[in-house]
Amino acid sequence: MKKKRAYDYARYGYIFSIPFVLAWLIFQLYPIFYTLLLGFTDLKGAGNTDFNILWSTPFKNFISVLGNKSFKTAFINTLIIWGCNFLPQILLALLITAWFTNRRSTIKAQGFYKVMFYLPNIITQATVAMLFAQLFLYPKGVVNDLFLQLKIFDKPVDMMRIKSVTRGVVIFIQTWMWYGYTAIVLISGVLGISPELFEAAEVDGANQWQTFFKVTLPSIKTMLLFTLVTSLIGGLNMFDIPKLFQNGGPDNATLTTSLYIYNKAFQGGYLYGEASAASMIMFFIIVLLSALVFYLLRDKDEVELRKLVKLQEKEYKRKMKMGKI
Amino acid sequence: MSNSNLQLTVEGREKGNVGNIIQKVIIYVLCTFLAILSILPFWMMFVNATRSTPQIQQTAVSFLPSTHLFDNIKILSSKNMFKPLVGFLNSFIVSAGATVLAVYFSSLTAYAQVVYEWKLRNAFFSFIMAIMMLPGQLTLIGFLQMCYKLHLTNNLLMLILPAIAAPSMVFFMRQYLQPALPIEIVHSARIDGAREFYIFNKIVIPIMKPAIATQAIFSFVASWNNLFTPMVLISSTKRYTMPMMVSLLRADIYKTEYGSIYAGLTLTILPLIIVYLLLSKYIVAGVALGSVKG
Numbered sequence: 001m002k003k004k005r006a007y008d009y010a011r012y013g014y015i016f017s018i019p020f021v022l023a024w025l026i027f028q029l030y031p032i033f034y035t036l037l038l039g040f041t042d043l044k045g046a047g048n049t050d051f052n053i054l055w056s057t058p059f060k061n062f063i064s065v066l067g068n069k070s071f072k073t074a075f076i077n078t079l080i081i082w083g084c085n086f087l088p089q090i091l092l093a094l095l096i097t098a099w100f101t102n103r104r105s106t107i108k109a110q111g112f113y114k115v116m117f118y119l120p121n122i123i124t125q126a127t128v129a130m131l132f133a134q135l136f137l138y139p140k141g142v143v144n145d146l147f148l149q150l151k152i153f154d155k156p157v158d159m160m161r162i163k164s165v166t167r168g169v170v171i172f173i174q175t176w177m178w179y180g181y182t183a184i185v186l187i188s189g190v191l192g193i194s195p196e197l198f199e200a201a202e203v204d205g206a207n208q209w210q211t212f213f214k215v216t217l218p219s220i221k222t223m224l225l226f227t228l229v230t231s232l233i234g235g236l237n238m239f240d241i242p243k244l245f246q247n248g249g250p251d252n253a254t255l256t257t258s259l260y261i262y263n264k265a266f267q268g269g270y271l272y273g274e275a276s277a278a279s280m281i282m283f284f285i286i287v288l289l290s291a292l293v294f295y296l297l298r299d300k301d302e303v304e305l306r307k308l309v310k311l312q313e314k315e316y317k318r319k320m321k322m323g324k325i
Numbered sequence: 326m327s328n329s330n331l332q333l334t335v336e337g338r339e340k341g342n343v344g345n346i347i348q349k350v351i352i353y354v355l356c357t358f359l360a361i362l363s364i365l366p367f368w369m370m371f372v373n374a375t376r377s378t379p380q381i382q383q384t385a386v387s388f389l390p391s392t393h394l395f396d397n398i399k400i401l402s403s404k405n406m407f408k409p410l411v412g413f414l415n416s417f418i419v420s421a422g423a424t425v426l427a428v429y430f431s432s433l434t435a436y437a438q439v440v441y442e443w444k445l446r447n448a449f450f451s452f453i454m455a456i457m458m459l460p461g462q463l464t465l466i467g468f469l470q471m472c473y474k475l476h477l478t479n480n481l482l483m484l485i486l487p488a489i490a491a492p493s494m495v496f497f498m499r500q501y502l503q504p505a506l507p508i509e510i511v512h513s514a515r516i517d518g519a520r521e522f523y524i525f526n527k528i529v530i531p532i533m534k535p536a537i538a539t540q541a542i543f544s545f546v547a548s549w550n551n552l553f554t555p556m557v558l559i560s561s562t563k564r565y566t567m568p569m570m571v572s573l574l575r576a577d578i579y580k581t582e583y584g585s586i587y588a589g590l591t592l593t594i595l596p597l598i599i600v601y602l603l604l605s606k607y608i609v610a611g612v613a614l615g616s617v618k619g
Contacts (some may be wrong), residue, residue, distance in 0.1 A: 010443040023489035027489075134587065244572055276466050283463045287459070294455050
């Protein structure tokens with residue numbers, strides 16, 4: 001009877017999933033395949049929807065993107081900007097985590113600090129980028145004035161013409177926006193560790209540093225890896241800050257892959273075909289990375305449980321057999 | 326005897342405490358520095374929004390507000406380009422619409438995962454996890470072409486409807502619902518003659534309220550801050566969202582109106598700052614909650 005009831009209601013499982021599936025097919029899957037298809041066509045021109053598939057040289061767009069100097073620059077820039085922001089970000093987040101989860105000396109006003117650290121993350125990135133562009137204005141920007149008053153500069157410097165400074169500011173903005181988020185995530189991870197582990201370490205006479213490196217860090221290893229991969233995926237999509245800060249400049253120093261794609265597709269020649277090919281190359285890289293996330297996110301308890309059930313079934317069968325024999 | 330013993334322990338504690346106190350002072354100083362760093366750019370923005378352009382040209386750095394905020398806003402609106410109210414309204418329509426759809430349909434999909442036993446259930450859940458990280462930004466050209474064909478560019482609906490399929494929200498809702506929903510409630514409602522859809526709307530949604538609130542905040546903010554999609558899809562300034570309005574401040578006619586640019590920037594994030602200050606406790610808790618998995 002139980003089985004029958006489950007059967008009766010099963011169809012609602014399908015019915016209630018229909019909206020999600022339909023929306024996904026229309027708004028996500030179709031654009032994926034359509035973009036992939038466009039990667040093999042000569043589609044260009046604003047608002048144009050007519051295209052020819054490049055039958056004779058199907059991979060022309062992909063080859064020209066991969067051989068393009070700006071694309072290479074954009075790809076390397078993206079990796080540099082991501083890497084140089086991730087390292088200080090995770091170190092700062094770990095430091096804050098160590099401070100805020102120390103069982104021997106509790107830090108007060110943690111709630112206030114967390115709210116402050118997270119603030120830059122919630123503010124519109126477009127506004128943040130424009131604001132920093134404004135602060136770094138030449139010759140009468142806030143930063144220039146500050147450096148003049150502090151006697152670091154003798155006269156205003158157009159810092160946004162120096163490649164490394166501009167890139168450095170983008171890296172700073174990214175770090176500044178994300179370390180709070182990462183810290184909050186890691187703190188909640190550490191708070192989820194069983195307190196008995198820490199008690200045992202204390203009983204064994206471990207000091208603060210030993211506890212942090214030998215107990216805390218290994219316990220949040222998966223979480224750290226997860227943070228790394230999701231941050232990388234986010235970093236590969238970086239657009240708002242470099243676009244509105246200096247529009248990829250100076251001299252392509254802050255050109256990211258997303259900005260490259262945007263410029264190809266929606267500016268100048270409106271080369272949709274080539275931009276689609278570039279999109280698909282990045283898409284493929286991110287699919288590989290998200291496969292890694294998928295692997296990390298697997299419900300481990302459930303996997304364990306299933307294993308256990310199988311083991312018990314086997315045991316049970318064996319016992320039955322032995323009993324019969 | 327007991328007295329001297331007590332003294333000894335107190336002394337011992339104090340010795341260890343000197344290092345501890347120094348460490349604590351360092352931590353508080355650094356944390357306070359970071360907190361100041363978080364608001365300093367926004368404070369500079371706000372202060373300069375209240376100063377006139379000549380004042381800013383004299384010294385761009387000031388920590389005390391002046392009195393020219395409304396003059397700056399007047400200059401801003403006189404150029405007839407940057408329209409914060411239009412941006413606010415469009416952003417609000419998109420964010421509210423997208424949030425309602427995302428929250429409702431994600432809950433529904435999660436409910437189907439938790440309550441019913443159907444053949445493809447586990448496969449479908451694996452599928453949701455697999456598509457969670459796929460970036461919509463990189464398939465936007467295909468999406469745009471689709472909108473061209475349907476003559477739906479410049480239509481805010483195309484920014485709202487895709488929210489129905491929000492895989493990571495389904496994932497979160499499922500994690501929340503699984504322990505929170507006693508299946509007996511569903512069974513007894515069925516015995517009372519309630520239909521499945523009614524049970525979901527009248528019984529399950531109220532149970533999910535805390536999760537819905539958290540996810541709604543994040544969905545709303547994400548949608549509000551989105552720049553790439555509207556930038557590609559929308560070309561008519563009447564339909565510009567707030568982040569797109571921000572990009573208009575780059576235009577040449579504002580180039581020398583320093584005070585007005587700062588005022589414009591302030592207007593674009595004022596609603597966010599207010600919402601954040603009101604809900605910061607829940608938002609920070611939500612960030613922590615969404616990450617516990619993993």
